[in-house]
Amino acid sequence: MGMAEEIEIRRATEGDAVAIAAVLHESFVEYKHLYTQAGFAATVLPPDLVRRRMVEGPVWIAQRPGAVVGTVAAVAKGSSLYIRGMAVSPSARASGTGAALMREVEAWALGEKFSRLFLSTTPFLHSAIRLYERLGFRRRDQDLQDLFGTPLFTMEKTLPAPVCQVEPI
Secondary structure, eight states: OOSGGGOEEEEOOGGGHHHHHHHHHHHHGGGGGGSOHHHHHHHSOOHHHHHHHHHHSOEEEEEETTEEEEEEEEEEETTEEEEEEEEEOGGGTTTTHHHHHHHHHHHHHHHTTOSEEEEEEOTTOHHHHHHHHHTTOEEOOSOOEEETTEEEEEEEEEOOOOOOOOOOO
């Protein structure tokens, strides 16, 4: 029995903020030693900052009966959509949850006519990087940026242009 069929993806509500904060923490705590203190704090948000993020753009959750096991958020940056706060609980890893969340974001972005998706990730999140590559994201450049001293790089995916319906003359 695969776990992916048990997962429901939906838009998050303010009432999900505490569960989202918990998923962010449990997803990244094993990597805490690789982040600077400020970089970790900017990645693992408390519920009040999760709620603020919901005002800035859409946030989705992945849930199994009785438990939120994943989350992802996005914010518009011109004609591009920046994906942030992507996290899957250790108990749901390798279940298709991360891919399902990313497909939900991409479908929403296409519907909203965004031309590109992009995200930042740290070089030590190997499983996440492999997922993004499988979904068509490519590293934009070799230069590392940083999040309060934690190394980051950007990955992007160009979305297909909307198909224009031309009326026959």
